[in-house]
Amino acid sequence: MTFASFSFAVFFPVVAAFYYLCPPRFRWALLLIASCYFYMVFMPQYILILFALILIDFFAAIQMERVPENRRRVFLIVSIVANLSMLFFFKYFNFFNENISSLAHAFGLQYSPLTVTLLLPLGLSFHVFQSISYVIEVYRRRFKAERHLSTYALYVMFFPQLVAGPIERPQHLLPQLSAQIKWDRSKVISGARLMAWGYFKKLVIADRLGMSVDYIYSHIHHVPGPSILFAMLFFSFQLYTDFSGYTDIARGCARILGIEIVSNFAQPYFSSSIAEFWRRWHMSLSSWFRDYLFTPLGLTWVRSFPRLGTYAAVFITFTLMGLWHGANWTFIVMGMLFGLYIIVGRLTQPLKKYVPLPRPLQILVTFALTSFTWTFFRAPDMSTAFIFIRQLFVGWNVSVPALFANLQYPSDSLGISRSDLLIAIASILVLLAVEYLQSKEALSPRFERQPLYVRSAAYAGLALSLFLFAVVATKSFIYFQF
Amino acid sequence: MLISVRSVLQIILGIVLACLALEAVLQVMDQTNYDRFANDPHTGLLLYKPDIAFTAAGECYTNTVRTNSLGLHGDEPPPQRKKTDEFRIVLVGSSFVEATQVSIPDLISTKLANLLNAQSNKKYTYEVIPIGFSGNGTYLDSQYFLAYGAPLKPDLVINLTTDYDHSRAEPGASYADEKGNLIMQKPVLQNESLTADIKGLLRKSKLAMNLFYRFTELKADASADISSANSGNSDAAKQWAADAEIFKAYDKAVRSVQAQFMVTSWATPESGTSTALALHEELSQAAQQDDFAYQDLAPTISVQEAKTGISASFNCDAHWSAAGHSYAAQALYDYLTTHPSLLRKS
Numbered sequence: 001m002t003f004a005s006f007s008f009a010v011f012f013p014v015v016a017a018f019y020y021l022c023p024p025r026f027r028w029a030l031l032l033i034a035s036c037y038f039y040m041v042f043m044p045q046y047i048l049i050l051f052a053l054i055l056i057d058f059f060a061a062i063q064m065e066r067v068p069e070n071r072r073r074v075f076l077i078v079s080i081v082a083n084l085s086m087l088f089f090f091k092y093f094n095f096f097n098e099n100i101s102s103l104a105h106a107f108g109l110q111y112s113p114l115t116v117t118l119l120l121p122l123g124l125s126f127h128v129f130q131s132i133s134y135v136i137e138v139y140r141r142r143f144k145a146e147r148h149l150s151t152y153a154l155y156v157m158f159f160p161q162l163v164a165g166p167i168e169r170p171q172h173l174l175p176q177l178s179a180q181i182k183w184d185r186s187k188v189i190s191g192a193r194l195m196a197w198g199y200f201k202k203l204v205i206a207d208r209l210g211m212s213v214d215y216i217y218s219h220i221h222h223v224p225g226p227s228i229l230f231a232m233l234f235f236s237f238q239l240y241t242d243f244s245g246y247t248d249i250a251r252g253c254a255r256i257l258g259i260e261i262v263s264n265f266a267q268p269y270f271s272s273s274i275a276e277f278w279r280r281w282h283m284s285l286s287s288w289f290r291d292y293l294f295t296p297l298g299l300t301w302v303r304s305f306p307r308l309g310t311y312a313a314v315f316i317t318f319t320l321m322g323l324w325h326g327a328n329w330t331f332i333v334m335g336m337l338f339g340l341y342i343i344v345g346r347l348t349q350p351l352k353k354y355v356p357l358p359r360p361l362q363i364l365v366t367f368a369l370t371s372f373t374w375t376f377f378r379a380p381d382m383s384t385a386f387i388f389i390r391q392l393f394v395g396w397n398v399s400v401p402a403l404f405a406n407l408q409y410p411s412d413s414l415g416i417s418r419s420d421l422l423i424a425i426a427s428i429l430v431l432l433a434v435e436y437l438q439s440k441e442a443l444s445p446r447f448e449r450q451p452l453y454v455r456s457a458a459y460a461g462l463a464l465s466l467f468l469f470a471v472v473a474t475k476s477f478i479y480f481q482f
Numbered sequence: 483m484l485i486s487v488r489s490v491l492q493i494i495l496g497i498v499l500a501c502l503a504l505e506a507v508l509q510v511m512d513q514t515n516y517d518r519f520a521n522d523p524h525t526g527l528l529l530y531k532p533d534i535a536f537t538a539a540g541e542c543y544t545n546t547v548r549t550n551s552l553g554l555h556g557d558e559p560p561p562q563r564k565k566t567d568e569f570r571i572v573l574v575g576s577s578f579v580e581a582t583q584v585s586i587p588d589l590i591s592t593k594l595a596n597l598l599n600a601q602s603n604k605k606y607t608y609e610v611i612p613i614g615f616s617g618n619g620t621y622l623d624s625q626y627f628l629a630y631g632a633p634l635k636p637d638l639v640i641n642l643t644t645d646y647d648h649s650r651a652e653p654g655a656s657y658a659d660e661k662g663n664l665i666m667q668k669p670v671l672q673n674e675s676l677t678a679d680i681k682g683l684l685r686k687s688k689l690a691m692n693l694f695y696r697f698t699e700l701k702a703d704a705s706a707d708i709s710s711a712n713s714g715n716s717d718a719a720k721q722w723a724a725d726a727e728i729f730k731a732y733d734k735a736v737r738s739v740q741a742q743f744m745v746t747s748w749a750t751p752e753s754g755t756s757t758a759l760a761l762h763e764e765l766s767q768a769a770q771q772d773d774f775a776y777q778d779l780a781p782t783i784s785v786q787e788a789k790t791g792i793s794a795s796f797n798c799d800a801h802w803s804a805a806g807h808s809y810a811a812q813a814l815y816d817y818l819t820t821h822p823s824l825l826r827k828s
Contacts, residue, residue: 411541411798418541422511452489456496457503464504468692472700 001041002163003249004202011038016256024180031154031177031257038159039122046121049086050157056082057131058152061138061145072139079135083128090120095327123163125324127156129288134170136292143170151178160253164246166264166284173261181258190444191255196462198248203470205427206242208420209234211471213378215415220387224395226403227413228388235378236371237428240269243282267435269370272362274341277370285324289317311346315339325377330385334376341369423469501689508688513539516691520553521681525629527622528615529553538582541798547582552630555580556591556612564635569606569825571595572613572631572741574623575642577801578748578810579614588804590642593811598818598825606825611636619650620725621657624664624732632739637827639736640744640814645753645761648725657724658731718760726768733772740828744775746814748783750800775824782813 001007015034022030040047060079064072088096097113104111134155137143146152154177161168216223216231223231247264254261264284271277278286294317301309315336322335357365372389379385398406406413410421437443447455520531530536530549538545550558564570573579573591581589591612598608613631615622623641631639659665684690729745736743747765749758762778769776783794786809794806802810818824 419511426507426511452492453496453499456493457499458496460497460500461503464500464689464693468504468696 001038003246003253004199007041012253019257020183024182027181028150028154028177031158032150035154035157035159035162039157039162042122043119046119049121050127051153053083053086053128053131054149054153054156057135057156058146058149061135062147064135064138065145076135076139080132083132087124087128089116090118090124092323092327123165126165126167127162129167129285129324130165131156133167133288133292134174137170143174146170146174148178158254158259160250160257160259161261164243164250165282166247166250166262167288168262168284173259176259184258186448187258188256191252191257193252193444193447193459194248194255195252196459196466198245198250198252199470200427200462200466201241201245201248201431203245204465205424205431206238206245207471208416208424208427208469209238209241211420212414212416212424213238217378217380217384217388219415220384220391223391223413224398225392226396226398226406228392230414231388232371232375232392234424235374236269236367237431239374239377240265241431267439269367269432270363270435270439271366272359273345273366274338274369275345277366278338278342285321289321289324293317293320311343314342314346318342328380329382330376330379333382333385334373337373337376341373427469505687505689508692512688512692513537514688514691516685516688518549519685522553522629525625527625527629530555540583540796542796543583543799543803545583545585548586552613554613554615554630555582555586556589556614557586559611559630559634560609562633562635565607567606569608569638569827570634570636571608571610571638571640572627572634572636573610573640573642574627574631575614576618576623576644576647577614577616578644579612579642580616581612581614581802581807582616583796583799583801584804584807588807590802590807590810590814593808594814597811597815601819614642619647620728620732621650623647624728624735625666627732628664628666628735632735635739636741638742638744638824640746641732643745643747643761643765645749645757648721648761648764657728662731662734664728664731664735722760722764725764726771729765729768729774730772733774742775742824742828744777744824745769746777746779746817748779748810751795752800775821777814777817779810779813782816783809786812 001011011034015030019027019030036047039050057079060075063075067075093116094113097115101111101113134143134146134152138145146155151174155168155170155174156162158168158173158177213231213235216227244265251261251263262284264282266280266283268277268281271280294313297313297316298310301313303309305312316339318335318339319332320335322331322333322338325331325334375388376382376385379388407421411417414421416424434443447458450458515536518530518534518536520529521527522529530547530553532549532551532553535546535548538547547555550556552559560568560570571594573594579590586592589612591610595608595610598604598610611631611634613626615626618626620641620643623643627639627641657665684694733743745765745768747761749761753761758780762780765776765778783806787794790805792803792805794802794809796803
């Protein structure tokens with residue numbers, strides 16, 4: 001059941017209605033049942049894995065508070081190992097084996113890799129990280145272990161953010177799950193508005209751009225540089241609108257239920273450096289890596305090698321962040337590239353005094369680097385990524401009139417119709433305008449202050465645009481694969 | 483909490499403003515001229531406005547469509563009175579007969595007339611009159627024949643049926659009365675002219691037309707999902723039965739105007755092999771049962787495509803290109819000349 005499915009359109013209103021009809025003290029039970037159902041629609045038996053991890057982490061956290069200081073670390077390690085083993089087995093086992101096999105082959109050794117053919121449990125990378133965050137916070141004594149198993153289970157399984165985050169912290173989510181939430185009309189309206197905006201991003205922009213990107217990748221050997229450039233730009237916006245659209249829907253759902261989920265994006269394409277980009281992109285993941293990997297690594301290494309230690313910590317953090325996305329060298333290379341950009345950015349920091357670049361140019365350069373690097377996110381393998389980059393420099397000897405003629409009839413060059421291209425470009429402009437305004441001032445309170453006719457015009461415009469321009473044959477959310 | 487009148491008015495104003503803004507956007511972005519349609523006040527059937535020209539543009543073609551006095555794409559139909567040495571063929575169908583993608587000289591009907599008239603030993607002067615309108619199914623084809631084809635006193639009526647035409651037949655619907663006569667579509671009465679006026683007004687709004695087409699599209703998708711979920715064989719059989727009922731009554735209606743009836747079929751490339759085979763099989767069966775002529779265009783068109791290396795369809799659109807119309811006309815010509823009884827007056 002994805003957010004863009006008909007079944008979810010039935011599921012969520014039913015859950016929300018029962019949620020508010022139910023006495024507040026029983027709402028956790030309803031949410032837990034709904035979350036179990038939501039998860040089990042995908043593959044029922046996998047819920048046992050989730051239950052096993054929930055039990056391990058729940059009791060490990062309680063034990064950490066009970067045992068003497070010198071034994072606390074044992075329970076932390078047990079919990080982390082359990083979570084990461086599950087992640088490794090389902091997500092990285094085959095990748096690891098294939099690479100061992102290739103390595104053995106390179107050294108003339110025989111090694112037949114054992115292949116496990118299993119579907120990746122839904123949202124595994126997200127809930128494993130959320131669980132690890134919980135046990136680490138308890139271990140660091142920043143949060144008291146949850147004593148109610150059902151509340152903790154709901155923390156891991158809360159359906160709006162179960163599949164693709166945002167990765168929550170216990171301090172933020174757990175107290176809300178045990179609080180008695182009252183009906184709040186303004187929250188419900190604001191949640192519904194956020195959901196509608198998320199659906200607009202996903203169904204109108206992301207899925208439309210996806211048609212073109214898929215077409216260009218499937219004709220990669222024949223498409224010239226200008227089309228490749230379009231695919232690169234389109235994928236940047238597809239990825240952003242797909243994931244931030246999902247996040248908005250997730251946050252909107254939760255807000256309707258009276259629960260706030262952390263934000264994941266802060267107008268990332270307006271960043272003026274890659275370091276800033278990662279502070280504004282998938283913030284719940286980047287802050288997770290910052291708090292639980294980069295900072296501990298940095299603190300350890302910087303003592304011995306002040307500069308080199310920091311760079312090594314950056315590089316390793318980003319490489320692992322790339323690997324988190326998927327068991328493929330393309331993701332690892334993507335992470336490494338982002339790490340390298342940040343290191344180069346730090347190394348060239350002193351030069352900025354002498355050659356100051358205007359901020360719009362910095363934003364453009366950052367966007368160009370990011371779009372280029374997303375090639376390794378989108379390409380199914382390294383060879384496709386290299387072909388894509390090679391093709392980028394081919395076929396530029398086109399006259400300007402011919403280029404415009406191609407845009408008049410873009411189905412051959414871009415794989416989408418002229419009207420789809422126009423809708424996509426217009427929607428991206430609307431998105432950028434909204435994001436720009438958001439970067440200046442929080443739009444929601446400003447919107448709430450507007451007269452009723454302005455607000456209803458905006459709602460009606462959004463609803464009509466969704467009805468008219470949504471791509472019907474919708475694709476799954478990109479981050480669902482992780 | 484009661485919503486005040488002032489709030490309701492503000493909400494309505496907001497909705498109107500949103501509609502106006504979207505209307506303005508669509509006026510710029512959507513180049514389609516929806517104001518070209520008109521309902522026949524006598525029959526209620528949808529047509530183009532008579533004697534107009536409009537542009538039909540796809541991703542790989544642009545064509546200026548000229549409508550005749552009937553409101554259909556094609557040359558002006560001949561007068562209803564027919565000379566004795568004239569042999570009149572009415573070619574009925576949906577978008578493949580209407581063919582807004584190509585100009586009138588490239589239409590299958592024009593090309594078939596040219597081929598027939600180029601015969602050295604011809605007995606008659608042949609007229610081929612296209613009665614085609616996009617989106618029609620077999621039942622509407624028969625209605626267009628009754629309304630615009632039958633008055634022309636044809637000698638032969640050819641119905642070009644595609645998988646799409648067939649798919650419009652509704653299982654369980656009644657298309658013929660107890661005597662096997664086609665049930666006529668309810669005519670639009672004079673006192674319903676208000677409806678026609680409203681429709682005419684709505685056609686001027688691109689937002690209204692886009693909403694209407696979107697709704698139709700989603701409804702079609704939903705019913706396709708439901709029918710595929712309810713799965714198939716018995717429903718498909720019922721749909722074929724409905725189509726067979728229409729053909730039986732259609733054949734009867736054609737014979738009643740002293741003309742011969744023939745069905746020719748074309749399965750669009752996107753329909754898939756099983757649909758193409760089923761279309762051929764079911765139409766052959768119906769033709770045998772009701773004793774009308776039937777020809778599948780696919781074999782001849784495939785041979786022509788292989789010979790010339792040029793596809794019958796546009797690469798951006800499932801409809802025939804000028805080449806496709808030529809191939810289809812040649813296929814029909816071959817069939818008619820090898821079945822001379824069809825070119826005899828009854």
